Amino acid sequence: MVEDMLRTPAAVRDAERFTAHNYHPLPVVVSSAEGAWLTDIDGRRYLDCLAGYSALNFGHRHPRLIAAAHAQLDRLTLTSRAFIHDQFADFCRELAELCGKDMVLPMNTGAEAVETGIKVARKWGYRVKGVPAGQANIVVAEGNFHGRTTTIVSFSTDDEARADFGPYTSGFTVVPYGDLTALEAAIDDNTVAVLLEPIQGEQGVVVPPEGYLSGVRRVCTERNVLFVADEIQSGLGRTGATFACDHEGVAPDLYLLGKALGGGIVPVSAVAGNADVLGVLQPGQHGSTFGGNPLACAVATEVVRLLTTGEFQRRSAELGERLHAGLRALIGRGLVAVRGRGLWAGLDIDPALMTGRQACELLMERGVLAKDTHGSTIRLAPPLVITVDEIDHAVTQLAAVLAG
Ligand SMILES: *Cc1c(COP(=O)(O)O)cnc(C)c1O
Numbered sequence: 001m002v003e004d005m006l007r008t009p010a011a012v013r014d015a016e017r018f019t020a021h022n023y024h025p026l027p028v029v030v031s032s033a034e035g036a037w038l039t040d041i042d043g044r045r046y047l048d049c050l051a052g053y054s055a056l057n058f059g060h061r062h063p064r065l066i067a068a069a070h071a072q073l074d075r076l077t078l079t080s081r082a083f084i085h086d087q088f089a090d091f092c093r094e095l096a097e098l099c100g101k102d103m104v105l106p107m108n109t110g111a112e113a114v115e116t117g118i119k120v121a122r123k124w125g126y127r128v129k130g131v132p133a134g135q136a137n138i139v140v141a142e143g144n145f146h147g148r149t150t151t152i153v154s155f156s157t158d159d160e161a162r163a164d165f166g167p168y169t170s171g172f173t174v175v176p177y178g179d180l181t182a183l184e185a186a187i188d189d190n191t192v193a194v195l196l197e198p199i200q201g202e203q204g205v206v207v208p209p210e211g212y213l214s215g216v217r218r219v220c221t222e223r224n225v226l227f228v229a230d231e232i233q234s235g236l237g238r239t240g241a242t243f244a245c246d247h248e249g250v251a252p253d254l255y256l257l258g259k260a261l262g263g264g265i266v267p268v269s270a271v272a273g274n275a276d277v278l279g280v281l282q283p284g285q286h287g288s289t290f291g292g293n294p295l296a297c298a299v300a301t302e303v304v305r306l307l308t309t310g311e312f313q314r315r316s317a318e319l320g321e322r323l324h325a326g327l328r329a330l331i332g333r334g335l336v337a338v339r340g341r342g343l344w345a346g347l348d349i350d351p352a353l354m355t356g357r358q359a360c361e362l363l364m365e366r367g368v369l370a371k372d373t374h375g376s377t378i379r380l381a382p383p384l385v386i387t388v389d390e391i392d393h394a395v396t397q398l399a400a401v402l403a404g
Contacts (some may be wrong), residue, residue, distance in 0.1 A: 002348035003028035007041045023249075024357075026364050033060035033354075036386045038369065048362035049363075049370040049394055051383045052223065053201070054344075056235045057260035058306055059385035065263035065302050072298035080289055087297035094304045098242065099255050100208055106270045106300075107279070108219040110232040110258030111147025117195065117228045117256050118151065120271065123280045125192030129224055135190040138270035140224075141177035145202035146195070178208040180215040187219065193226040194252075198244035201233035204377040205339050205346030213248040220253070226277060228232055232269070234260040237307060237384055240317030240342030247341065253277055263303045268296040312384045316342035323380070334402025344381050353402065362401040367393050 011029040031041045036059055049201045051057060058065060072087065079085045093105045106122075107113050121138060125131040138155075145161075146152045153161050154168035162168075173191075175182040177200060187194070198213055200206040220227040229252035234244035236257065241247055243255065254277060258269035271278065290296070306312060320342035327338040327345055337348040349359050356372025361371055372378045382394070 006054055011041060016323065026175075026360060026369065027362060028369065031338055032372050035059040036390055037130040041060055044367070046364070046367050046369045047382070047386075047390055047394055049368055049380045049382045053259060053371075054238050054262060054381050055259040055262065056264040057237050057312065057384050058263060058303070059280050059383035060264060061383070062306070064262065064306065065265055065299055068298045068302040069263075069265050069295065070146055072295050076294045078290070078293045078295070081292060083288060085297070087292045087294045087301065088292055091292070091297035091301045091304070094301055094308075095257075095261075095270060096272060098258075098304050098307060100251060101255070101272040102275040103159050103278050104270045104272045105278055105286075106268065106296070107288050108267045108269055108290050108296070109147070110256070111149050111152055112291070113232065113258050113271050113287065114152055114195075114230060115149055116144045116271045117193075117230075117254050119286055120193075120273070120278060120280060121193035121226050121228060123285070124277050125190075126228060127280050128276070130267065131190045131192060131193060136192045136226075137171050137173055137188070137190050138193045138195050139175060139183060139186045139191060139299050140195050141171050141183075141197070141200070142174055143177050143200055143203040143206065144174075144195075145200065146232075148196075148250065150239060155156075172314050177203075178212050180212055180219065183216065184219050184223075187225055191223065191225050193228045195228045195230065197230045197234060197248075198250075198340060199234045199239065199344070201379070202373055203342075204348070205344055205379055207339055211248070213245055213250045217248075217250045217252070222394070226254060227252040228254045228256065230256045232256055234344075235262040236303070237312040237316050238381065240320050241313055242307060242340065261295065261300050262302055263299045265299050266301040268303075271299075314343075316384050319384075319386065320387065322388055323382075323395070324392050326392065327380075328400075330399055330402060333399070340380075343384055343386065345379070345380050346373075347380065347398075349376045349378065350403070352402075355377045357397075363397060366400065368397045368398040 005071035012027045016096035030038045031043045034041045092104050106403040110333050122136045125136040140155045142157045151169040156162045173186045176184045255272040339346045360372050
């Protein structure tokens with residue numbers, strides 16, 4: 001290829017020059033997309049195996065989601081919560097039903113849903129459980145990722161995410177992930193919640209031992225503590241079920257949702273729970289200008305409807321088997337471990353071979369986009385609309401990269 005005929009190098013350089021370096025993107029400049037495929041400014045196509053960290057579970061520009069967005073753009077886009085709009089009640093009811101809960105509280109980003117969950121749990125602790133003022137604590141897990149706000153990074157165990165952002169918010173106790181005994185020991189009379197990802201995404205798609213989630217549920221019930229499940233990345237079909245908690249038949253007290261809820265079009269997040277918990281909030285105590293706006297509700301209602309047939313969950317489960325079988329065959333041939341559920345996989349590459357970043361760069365050259373996390377780990381989370389052939393293609397390209 002004639003390198004200086006391409007528009008990519010200049011666009012990459014400008015993107016680096018005019019932004020804070022809080023990301024280290026792959027040097028691809030995308031200009032359009034459809035389904036599981038991206039096209040860059042030079043017309044090259046790539047299979048998207050990240051899907052916006054699961055924000056694109058239904059693929060790029062799913063026709064039903066785009067149609068819902070277009071229709072809403074032509075009618076009403078924002079009212080604020082000072083007024084009620086005609087998309088609001090349906091969205092809240094349908095999402096609550098999907099979650100098996102009484103009600104929802106809509107926000108925008110995942111981090112806001114987590115902040116909302118923390119505030120609700122604390123208020124519940126003081127008003128319902130009877131924790132002395134200012135004493136509430138929340139048990140969280142090592143290796144967690146719940147977002148980037150100052151409170152959330154306060155209980156991160158990732159030095160990169162946390163260092164230099166103090167003073168830190170207190171009231172959190174960190175225990176090893178997957179260790180029920182440690183979790184139970186960390187709970188005291190002032191514990192209001194256990195906040196966990198049912199599968200740790202950013203940590204490298206870490207699946208807890210069988211029985212952990214149901215154990216957490218049991219302990220939380222016994223000790224009068226809320227189980228808050230951060231399903232922002234794991235939820236809405238990603239793991240082959242509506243929620244990752246479903247794999248152990250567990251219903252948390254609060255679901256934290258985001259990412260795919262916005263259909264890859266607008267940021268939409270929500271907290272779902274029952275009236276005895278979410279009902280602690282009164283007017284003026286929490287809110288968001290954009291939370292639950294008409295455009296967000298129109299798109300997210302269509303997302304919920306896509307999920308009610310179970311088709312995407314089934315696809316994720318079935319195609320996930322195919323993906324994991326393909327990846328397991330590469331253990332000993334460049335991979336040292338494969339984890340995950342459904343169309344979600346964390347792969348540890350033999351560190352002697354290359355870093356995760358190098359693997360992602362080589363995959364990119366072969367037309368497959370994925371994302372590294374923590375050294376030699378890469379994460380695959382293709383849109384749930386991906387086909388069997390496309391999965392096989394991605395695995396073949398990975399095998400070629402690992403074979404050098
Ligand atoms: C992405 C993510 C968040 C934060 O979501 P943002 O929309 O980036 O604020 C929180 N929790 C989990 C598990 C996530 O994967």
